[in-house]
Amino acid sequence: MDKAAIIGVGMTSIEGNKVRDTFADMAWEAVNKALDDAGMNINDIDNVITTSNDFWDGRTISCMAVGDASGAAHKNVSCVEGDGTFGAFYGLTRALSGSYGTTLVTAHTKGSQSVSSLITNAAFDPIYERSLGMDMISACAMQANAYMNRTGITSEQLALVSVKNHGNAKKNPLSQMPLDITVNDVLKSEMISDPLHKLDCSPVSDACCAIIIANEERAAKHKGKPVWIKGVSFCSDAFFFGDRDLSRAPALEQAAKKAYAMAGIKNPMKEIDTAEVYDAFTYQELMWLEGLGLCADGESGRLLEKGEFAIDGRLPVNASGGLLSGHPVIAAGLIRIAEIVKQLRGEAGKYQTKNPKTGVAHGVNGLCGQSHCVWVLGKDK
Amino acid sequence: MSDKDYIIIESGKAEQPFHYAVGMHGSKFFRELKDNRRFIGLKCPKCGKVFIPPRGVCGECFVEMNEWVEVGPNGVIGSFTILRYAFIDPETGQQKPIPYGYGFIKLDGADTLFQHYINIEDESKVKIGARVEAVFSKERKGSIRDIEYFRVVD
Ligand SMILES: [Zn+2]
Numbered sequence: 001m002d003k004a005a006i007i008g009v010g011m012t013s014i015e016g017n018k019v020r021d022t023f024a025d026m027a028w029e030a031v032n033k034a035l036d037d038a039g040m041n042i043n044d045i046d047n048v049i050t051t052s053n054d055f056w057d058g059r060t061i062s063c064m065a066v067g068d069a070s071g072a073a074h075k076n077v078s079c080v081e082g083d084g085t086f087g088a089f090y091g092l093t094r095a096l097s098g099s100y101g102t103t104l105v106t107a108h109t110k111g112s113q114s115v116s117s118l119i120t121n122a123a124f125d126p127i128y129e130r131s132l133g134m135d136m137i138s139a140c141a142m143q144a145n146a147y148m149n150r151t152g153i154t155s156e157q158l159a160l161v162s163v164k165n166h167g168n169a170k171k172n173p174l175s176q177m178p179l180d181i182t183v184n185d186v187l188k189s190e191m192i193s194d195p196l197h198k199l200d201c202s203p204v205s206d207a208c209c210a211i212i213i214a215n216e217e218r219a220a221k222h223k224g225k226p227v228w229i230k231g232v233s234f235c236s237d238a239f240f241f242g243d244r245d246l247s248r249a250p251a252l253e254q255a256a257k258k259a260y261a262m263a264g265i266k267n268p269m270k271e272i273d274t275a276e277v278y279d280a281f282t283y284q285e286l287m288w289l290e291g292l293g294l295c296a297d298g299e300s301g302r303l304l305e306k307g308e309f310a311i312d313g314r315l316p317v318n319a320s321g322g323l324l325s326g327h328p329v330i331a332a333g334l335i336r337i338a339e340i341v342k343q344l345r346g347e348a349g350k351y352q353t354k355n356p357k358t359g360v361a362h363g364v365n366g367l368c369g370q371s372h373c374v375w376v377l378g379k380d381k
Numbered sequence: 382m383s384d385k386d387y388i389i390i391e392s393g394k395a396e397q398p399f400h401y402a403v404g405m406h407g408s409k410f411f412r413e414l415k416d417n418r419r420f421i422g423l424k425c426p427k428c429g430k431v432f433i434p435p436r437g438v439c440g441e442c443f444v445e446m447n448e449w450v451e452v453g454p455n456g457v458i459g460s461f462t463i464l465r466y467a468f469i470d471p472e473t474g475q476q477k478p479i480p481y482g483y484g485f486i487k488l489d490g491a492d493t494l495f496q497h498y499i500n501i502e503d504e505s506k507v508k509i510g511a512r513v514e515a516v517f518s519k520e521r522k523g524s525i526r527d528i529e530y531f532r533v534v535d
Contacts, residue, residue: 019387058392121471126401128434128525129496131472138483141462146485149460149509194463238440242485242494243432246460 001262003381004095005219005226007102008038008212009338014176014326017112018206023057024069026108026208031070034104034210039223042071045212046100051080051087051107053330055119070106070210083107083278084209084334085363085373089232091213101218107334108208111327116204123367125240136280136367137201139241141193143368144283146247148195150298153286155195157301159186161282162199162324164304168311169321171350176205176326186282200282202327209334211341227341230358230378231262236371244368252291252362252372260293263376265358268293272376273356274343275315276336278364279322285309288362289317292374316353319343333363337375344379406435409449411523418517420453422491430492453488453495454515455534460485461499461507482507486531498530506533 010033012018012026021029027050035041048070050063059065063079070077078094080087084107091103120136147153163186166179181199189198219226235255237244256268265271272294279285286300294315295303303309309317318324320339323332340359342348361375403411406423410433413419422433427442431450439446461484470477482499484507500516501507513531521527 019384019389020382115469117468118471125434126399127403127407131525132483132497133468133470133472133477134483134496135468137466138462138464141464142460142483142485145462145509146460190465192464192466194461194465196462240434240436240493242434242459242496243440246485 002096003216003219004092004229005214005216005222006211006229006337006341006377007214007219007222007224007226008034008040009210009341010034010037011174011209011335011338012207013174014205014207014328016176016203016205018110021206023062023108023110024066026206027066027106027210028069030208030210031104031106034212037224038212040212044102045071045075045104046102047094048072048075048077049080049087049091049094049103049105050077051082051084051105051330051334052109053081055122056109056111056114056329058114066106066108071104082330082365083363083373084331085337085361085375086234086333086365088211088213088334088337088375089234089373092229092232095213095215101215103213104210105213105334106208106210107331109328109330110206111204111329112206120367137196138193139367140281140284141196143246144195144281147283147287150247152298153283153301155187156183157286157304158200158282159183160304161279161285162186164310165279165285165318165322165324168319168351169325172321172325175321177203178321178325196281202280202323205326205328207326207328207331207335209331209338211334211338225345227344228378228381229375231259231265231376232374233258233262234371234373237369241368246368249287249291249369249372252288252369252374253293255372255374256292259374259376263378265376269295271358272315272360273358274319274340274353275317275360275362276320276322276339277317277362278333278336279318279324280327280364282324284369285317285322288369291372292360292362294360311351311353319348319351319353333361333373336361336363337377340375340377344377406437410435411527414527415521415523418454419451420488420515421449422452424448424450431490432493433488433491433495450490452490456486456488456491456513458484458499458507458509458511458513459487459494460509463501463504463507484531486513497528500530500532503533
């Protein structure tokens with residue numbers, strides 16, 4: 001792959017209900033923060049990708065509603081429906097196409113404006129599945145059961161992910177749910193859908209994130225600290241849930257392998273310094289870490305207990321507080337990328353991890369990790 | 382201005398009704414379910430996997446499937462959950478009574494898992510690997526609700 005870099009990131013705070021903001025208001029804030037961060041103005045942006053989901057936004061062609069506020073006037077603007085990492089992937093390919101030197105990528109969501117369970121229920125097949133009423137939480141609970149049954153990962157270990165990430169969020173001023181909690185607090189919180197307690201689940205959230213991707217030539221002209229895109233890949237699993245072994249994430253394993261190969265990474269356990277993974281539920285952080293090859297299959301719980309994934313651990317995971325501390329669907333993956341950019345620049349403030357050179361950002365599209373997008377980012381070209 | 386000064390508007394009772402084509406495979410599947418209380422799946426001519434719910438193409442092999450095979454009505458629980466939070470039934474718009482059980486059922490003879498309700502009268506028996514049987518609805522209309530639920534058999 002030709003070289004490309006992320007030269008600007010911006011995000012709104014993550015909140016449970018941004019009642020003062022429309023989608024466009026959030027986009028305006030995130031886009032201007034990204035432009036300021038990059039030391040650019042809108043005329044330096046060659047094309048725009050907006051990322052959204054029509055069901056979540058409650059309207060069709062939801063991406064166009066944020067066009068003006070995203071600086072898309074008179075520019076080639078295209079839209080991706082899904083997680084922000086997938087929007088960024090498209091943005092990257094455009095920057096690499098030779099037609100555009102820079103791509104602005106945005107992703108937004110306002111979970112506060114709808115009934116989340118009805119929205120995620122609508123992701124199921126309308127003929128065979130939807131009328132049974134399953135939603136993201138119940139589907140993920142079944143995945144959690146399958147994963148725990150196969151690996152022996154315990155509810156206490158799941159709870160520890162919640163303790164860690166809500167604790168990390170206390171250091172992140174943009175986070176929605178900083179909490180001082182114990183494993184016991186998690187286990188005693190309301191059982192939502194076995195085996196998931198309330199504190200095993202991420203909250204409903206509003207936010208927007210924007211990043212600016214530049215090809216090598218334009219990145220060279222950039223005065224700040226570019227973060228280089230070393231490898232990126234996405235893979236998908238089968239559409240019907242029943243076709244998948246829900247206790248495993250083969251699409252993630254494939255995506256990670258391809259992204260590492262592109263980045264020249266031979267041993268991800270040694271070569272990745274920090275990771276932001278899609279922890280919509282506690283078990284997902286553990287399951288995805290294994291799928292990403294960042295620890296051996298079934299070992300994540302034990303390593304978590306040893307403190308290896310803490311901010312000062314061997315491999316800090318979700319130092320920002322992760323999605324458990326604020327889960328703006330769609331924006332979620334783009335925020336993972338932006339957080340790794342901050343880490344690699346050494347600008348993550350109180351949750352800065354120790355001198356990372358290479359980081360992984362991970363996004364998910366579809367329920368229970370139907371498709372995964374893996375980004376390997378580096379400080380050095 | 383404080384947060385309470387910002388205005389919210391409601392979408393009201395607006396609906397977006399759809400009529401989904403069930404297709405040739407699904408129509409046959411539901412007719413069997415309704416008329417004969419039988420589950421039928423489609424077998425891939427290349428990898429030999431039996432798919433349920435039925436669909437025209439094996440994604441792995443990228444070939445068409447035409448061979449019908451009977452599966453179930455018994456099977457084992459592949460995974461399950463017991464829902465304990467309030468949830469609106471997308472069909473009726475009413476609150477669903479909680480708790481209730483969901484499961485992925487591996488029907489005998491099938492290679493994929495089938496999603497449905499699990500009876501949780503005795504929660505202690507609802508486990509991964511437990512054998513279950515299908516309980517059919519008395520009035521069947523040719524839909525997924527022609528099955529009432531699966532229940533654990535000893
Ligand atoms: Zn096949």
